[in-house]
Amino acid sequence: MRKLLLLASVILVGLIFVARLFYLQVYNSTAYNIFEDSAIKKEFTYPKRGYVYDRNGKLLVANQPSYDVMVIPRDVEPLDSTDFYEFCNLLKITKADYIKKFQKAKNYSPRLPSPFVQQLSKSDYAVLQEKMRKYTGFYIQKRSLRSYQTTIGANVLGDIGEVNKSIIAKQPYYRLGDLIGKQGIEKTYENTLRGTKGITFIQKDRFNKNIGPYKDGIYDTLPKPGKDITITIESKLQAYGELLMKNKRGGIVAIEPSSGEILAMVSGPSYNPNLLVGRDRSKNFNKLYRDSIAKPLFDRGLQAMYPPGSPFKTLNALVGLQEGVVTTKDRFSCALGYRYGNRKMGCHVHRSPADMNIGIYESCNAYFANVYRRIIDKYDSPAEGMDNWSKHVKSFGLGNYLNNDLSVGQPGKVPTAETYNRGYGKNRWYTTFTLSNAIGQGEVLATPIQLANMAAAIGNRGYYYTPHIIKTIEDETIPNKFTTPKYTTIDKRHFEPVVQGMHDVYNKGTAKRLKVPGIEICGKTGTAENFAIIDSVKTQLTDHSIFVAFAPKDNPKIAIAVFVENGYYGSRFAGRMASLMIEYYIKGEITRTDMENFVLRYSLEHEYEKPFSNEPFGINRKTILDPIDEKDFQQNIKIKAEINKS
Amino acid sequence: MLRENQRRFRLDWITIILFLLLIGFGYVNILSASHVGEITSYFDMSQPYGKQTVFIGLTFVLIVLILSFEAKFYERFASLIYLVAILALLGLFIFGKDVNGARSWYGIGSMTIQPSEFAKFATALAVAKYISDLQTNMQTLKDQIRVAAIIVLPALLILLQNDAGSTIVYLAFFFVFYREGLQQVYLIVALSVITLAVLALKFGIIAAGILTSVVLVARYFLKNKKRPNILQYIIVLIACIAFSYSVKLFYEHGLKPHQQNRISLWLRLEKDPAKLELMKKREAYNLIQSEQAISSGGWTGKGFLQGTRTTGKFVPEQHTDYIFSTVGEEWGFLGSAFVVLLFIVLIIRILYLAESQKSQFSRVYGYGVASIFFVHFTINTGMVMGLIPTVGIPLPFFSYGGSGLWGFTILLFIFIKLDSNKINEW
Numbered sequence A: 001m002r003k004l005l006l007l008a009s010v011i012l013v014g015l016i017f018v019a020r021l022f023y024l025q026v027y028n029s030t031a032y033n034i035f036e037d038s039a040i041k042k043e044f045t046y047p048k049r050g051y052v053y054d055r056n057g058k059l060l061v062a063n064q065p066s067y068d069v070m071v072i073p074r075d076v077e078p079l080d081s082t083d084f085y086e087f088c089n090l091l092k093i094t095k096a097d098y099i100k101k102f103q104k105a106k107n108y109s110p111r112l113p114s115p116f117v118q119q120l121s122k123s124d125y126a127v128l129q130e131k132m133r134k135y136t137g138f139y140i141q142k143r144s145l146r147s148y149q150t151t152i153g154a155n156v157l158g159d160i161g162e163v164n165k166s167i168i169a170k171q172p173y174y175r176l177g178d179l180i181g182k183q184g185i186e187k188t189y190e191n192t193l194r195g196t197k198g199i200t201f202i203q204k205d206r207f208n209k210n211i212g213p214y215k216d217g218i219y220d221t222l223p224k225p226g227k228d229i230t231i232t233i234e235s236k237l238q239a240y241g242e243l244l245m246k247n248k249r250g251g252i253v254a255i256e257p258s259s260g261e262i263l264a265m266v267s268g269p270s271y272n273p274n275l276l277v278g279r280d281r282s283k284n285f286n287k288l289y290r291d292s293i294a295k296p297l298f299d300r301g302l303q304a305m306y307p308p309g310s311p312f313k314t315l316n317a318l319v320g321l322q323e324g325v326v327t328t329k330d331r332f333s334c335a336l337g338y339r340y341g342n343r344k345m346g347c348h349v350h351r352s353p354a355d356m357n358i359g360i361y362e363s364c365n366a367y368f369a370n371v372y373r374r375i376i377d378k379y380d381s382p383a384e385g386m387d388n389w390s391k392h393v394k395s396f397g398l399g400n401y402l403n404n405d406l407s408v409g410q411p412g413k414v415p416t417a418e419t420y421n422r423g424y425g426k427n428r429w430y431t432t433f434t435l436s437n438a439i440g441q442g443e444v445l446a447t448p449i450q451l452a453n454m455a456a457a458i459g460n461r462g463y464y465y466t467p468h469i470i471k472t473i474e475d476e477t478i479p480n481k482f483t484t485p486k487y488t489t490i491d492k493r494h495f496e497p498v499v500q501g502m503h504d505v506y507n508k509g510t511a512k513r514l515k516v517p518g519i520e521i522c523g524k525t526g527t528a529e530n531f532a533i534i535d536s537v538k539t540q541l542t543d544h545s546i547f548v549a550f551a552p553k554d555n556p557k558i559a560i561a562v563f564v565e566n567g568y569y570g571s572r573f574a575g576r577m578a579s580l581m582i583e584y585y586i587k588g589e590i591t592r593t594d595m596e597n598f599v600l601r602y603s604l605e606h607e608y609e610k611p612f613s614n615e616p617f618g619i620n621r622k623t624i625l626d627p628i629d630e631k632d633f634q635q636n637i638k639i640k641a642e643i644n645k646s
Numbered sequence B: 001m002l003r004e005n006q007r008r009f010r011l012d013w014i015t016i017i018l019f020l021l022l023i024g025f026g027y028v029n030i031l032s033a034s035h036v037g038e039i040t041s042y043f044d045m046s047q048p049y050g051k052q053t054v055f056i057g058l059t060f061v062l063i064v065l066i067l068s069f070e071a072k073f074y075e076r077f078a079s080l081i082y083l084v085a086i087l088a089l090l091g092l093f094i095f096g097k098d099v100n101g102a103r104s105w106y107g108i109g110s111m112t113i114q115p116s117e118f119a120k121f122a123t124a125l126a127v128a129k130y131i132s133d134l135q136t137n138m139q140t141l142k143d144q145i146r147v148a149a150i151i152v153l154p155a156l157l158i159l160l161q162n163d164a165g166s167t168i169v170y171l172a173f174f175f176v177f178y179r180e181g182l183q184q185v186y187l188i189v190a191l192s193v194i195t196l197a198v199l200a201l202k203f204g205i206i207a208a209g210i211l212t213s214v215v216l217v218a219r220y221f222l223k224n225k226k227r228p229n230i231l232q233y234i235i236v237l238i239a240c241i242a243f244s245y246s247v248k249l250f251y252e253h254g255l256k257p258h259q260q261n262r263i264s265l266w267l268r269l270e271k272d273p274a275k276l277e278l279m280k281k282r283e284a285y286n287l288i289q290s291e292q293a294i295s296s297g298g299w300t301g302k303g304f305l306q307g308t309r310t311t312g313k314f315v316p317e318q319h320t321d322y323i324f325s326t327v328g329e330e331w332g333f334l335g336s337a338f339v340v341l342l343f344i345v346l347i348i349r350i351l352y353l354a355e356s357q358k359s360q361f362s363r364v365y366g367y368g369v370a371s372i373f374f375v376h377f378t379i380n381t382g383m384v385m386g387l388i389p390t391v392g393i394p395l396p397f398f399s400y401g402g403s404g405l406w407g408f409t410i411l412l413f414i415f416i417k418l419d420s421n422k423i424n425e426w
C-alpha cells in the first residue's frame, strides 16, 4: 500500500493537469483571432473613398481628412493628475465625459479599439499628435470624411456614418469607428466606393513597444483605393428640380428612356447634404429623422405610393388594343359619367361619344370604364380576366420593386384576382367591383419613379431599361440588368395611337396651357385623393397633383413623373413643373418664364398647415394660391440664375 | 568487449529516451522563448539559447562521466558528496553572488553556478545511505529525527539564502520516508495541516473548526466498539482550531507582502477591485500573461517560433520558470499534454525501476529521484497554468539554465547507473 501513495499522486496530478490544459486551451478558448491578440498591433490605413461625378463629369462628392482618437481600454495606463487634466483639455472633454467614454469603450471590448473622441478639428489634431506618446492605450486614427461639392441631391448622394454593432457582427470587415454608406449611393455603392483598408500587423512586446513586423509582414495588406463613380444625374436639372420643389412637398423623377438613366431625382423638402458630415452628423440626422410632418428623409420620388389616377388610363388603352377588345375607332358615349347598376362613375363635360384619342386627351372616365370592362370580361371569369390584365400592367414595371441600385424603394401595387378573392371571397366578385382600376384609382398604387418608367416605356413604344443611377464605375462595367431592355407585353404597333392621345393632351387637352414652343411633349395629368386623420376623423385634404410626360414625341430624350402633395389638379403644379423640367433639359433654358414664375412664386406651405390648424378648412376648389414674399421670390430667381451659370 | 556490451545493454533505454525527448523539446522551446530577431547561430553565446546549446553539450560529457564510475562509488561516497554540497551551500554566505535578491549563486568568470541544484542529488544520496543502513528503522522517532535533519540542513541553508522555492522541493522526501515505513499518522497529519490551512484562509477559522468537529464526531461514532477518551478528542479539536488561528496569523503577519499576495491570488481572497487591479499589474502579471499565452494556443498551437505572446516576450522569465507557457502557446493542447505525459511516464518509469531494485540504497535513491521530479513538475507546471501559487522553481530539463540541467541530469543518471548494476548485486 505504501508504494501506491506516490504513484497515485503522480497519476492524479497528470489527470488534473491535462484537464486544466483542456479547460484553458480547448474548452475556454475561442478560435485564435489575430484581431483580438493584444500582442499584435493592428494599424489600419484607410483608403481614399471613391469620388462621385455627375453625368457631365462635374465633381459632386470628394473627401476631407478626419482624425479620431481611439482607445484600447486594456492597454490604458493610469495618468497622473496633471497629465490627465491636460489630456482632457486637449480633447475638450470633462473628467466625467472621460470616465463615461472609457467605460463605454471597456463595455464594448477591453481588447478591441473603440473610438474615444471623434473627428478632431485640424488644430486640435496638430496639438494632440505631439503629445500622443504619453497616453498609452490611445492612438489617433486617420479616416476620410465626405466633402460635398454641392448643396443639392442629398437624397441621391446619401451620406456615410459610423457602423453600428449589428453591421460589425454581420460584416467583419468593419470595426468600431469605421464609416459606412448609410443612404443613397453611398449605401448602394458602398463596396465600390470604400475600397479596402490596408492593415499592418506589428509585433509588440509587453511594454507596448513595437519590435517589428509580425511574421515579416506576410499578412500585411496595402490599402486599395475606392473606385470613382459617375452617376446618371444631370446636376443642373437636379438643382432646377429642387428649386421648383421649394415650398412644396413631393417628388420628381426624370429618366432617359433610351438608357434608363435617372437624370434627376428630386424629393421635397430637401436638405443640404453637408449637414450630415462631421461631428454634428448625428445631431442633424436626428433632427431630420424626427421631423415626422415634413419627413425630409422620406424620398418621395421613390417611396411615396399613391393611386396614379388618369396617367394610368394610357395603360388600359394599350391593354385593350393588345387584347383586341377595342379598336382606336370604337366610340363610347359619356353622359357626365358611366352608370353601372345603380352606381355612377362621374366625368366632366366633353365631346361625346369618344373614340380612343378623345378618351385619352379628355381623360374620359366612361370611355375607360367601357374599355376596362371589355378587357376583364373577355375571359370566362373575371378572375381570369383580372390576372391577364394584371400581367400586362406589371410588364410596365408596376406592382413590384424595380430591382435597381437605389437605396430605398416601394413595390407599389397592381391587384390580381387573388386581391379580390381575399376581399370578397373566391369568385364572389364581378368586374364592376374593380371598376376604379379603369381610371387608376382603387387598388392600384405606384411611386413616381414607377410612373416615370411607365412613361419611358410608352415613349420607347414597348420597352424600358431598369431605371438606375450608376453611369460608369472606374475599370468596371455596369451590371447588364441595366443595359438589357425589358419588353412590355404590348406590341409596338399599338403604341402610336396612345402616344398621339398623350400628345393631344398638350394640343387640346388638360395640358394645353403648358405647351413648350419647339418641343413635342406627350403627357397626362392626374390627381390623387388623399386623407388625413384629424382628431380621429378621416378628413379629405386637397388632391395631390400628378403629371407624367415624355418628350420629344419620337425618340424621347426624357420621361418624367412629377407628384406634388396637395397641389390640387394635375396641370396646376405637377404639369407646370414637368413641362419646365423638360424644357430645361432639352433646351438648356426656359422660355416659358410665366410658368416658371408661377411655380417659383407659389408655396403650398399653407396647404400643409391646414390639418394642424385646429380650424375647419376648405380643399380643392376652395384652396387659394399663396404667393411667397417678393424678397424670397427674387431669391429664387437668383438661384435659378446661378444654376444656369454653373 | 562482451562484458562492455552487456553492461551498456543494461542501461534503461526507456528512461534515457524520455530524458532525450524532454531535453530536445525543452531546447526547442527555449529557442522560441529567448530568441530576439533572427536566429543566426545556435551557438550565439550572447543569447540564452546559445548558452543552452553548450549546456546540453556538456550534459553529455557529464553523463559519460557519471556512468563511468562504479555503481558502488555513489553508495560509498554518499556522505562525502553530501558534505561537499553542504559546504558549497555554506560557502555562499561568504563567496556568493546576489541575483534577484537571492544569494544562491557562485560567479566563475561570466558563468554562474547554483549549488542548490546540486544539493538535491547529494541529499537524495545521503537519505538513501542513511535509510539503507541495517540499523535504521523509520518507525522510530530517533531515526525519524536524524533523517529529517539530513534534509532540513540543506533546506534551511537554501531558505536563508532567500530561495524559498528551492526549499519547498525538500518536502519531496516525505514520499521517500513514507515509502520506507514512516507511520500513517504523519500522512494524516500532513493532509490535515494542508486542508486546515486552506480552509482557515479561504473560509475562516470557524469553518475550519466546524469541519474538524464533523470529522471527529464521525470518527467517534464509527469507532464506537472501543470508546476512546473524549478528552483526547477535545484536545485534538482545540489543537486544530489553534493551528487554524496560527495559520491565519502567520498569513497576515508572518509573510512578506508579495508572498501574501500570491496566496491571496491563488485562493482568490482579495475582494477589493482597486487592489485586484493593482495585483494584476504586479503579482498576478506573470500568471495572467502565462495563462493567456497557454489559452491562445488552442488545440494545436500557433507553431514553432510563431507564438505572438512568446515572440513579444509577454511572459516575463518565459525561458526559465515559465517555459511551459511557450509549449502551451506554440504547441497547443496536444503539445502541452504530450509534455505532461512525458513527465508522468518518466516518473512512473523511475518508480517502477526503484521498486525493482535489489538494494535498499538504490530503491530509496530512486524513490528520491522520482519524488523530486514529481514535486518540481507539479509545482512548476501547476504554477504556470494557474493551479498553484507562484513558486519560483524550474521545470526539469525544460527550463533554461546550466546548474538546473546538470543537477537534474546527475540526479537521474546516478539512478540509471545504480539500476544498471542491479544484476551484479546477486
Ligand SMILES: [Zn+2]
Binding pocket: A334, A335, A336, A337, A347, A348, A350, A363, A364, A365, A366, A367
Ligand atoms: Zn367622359
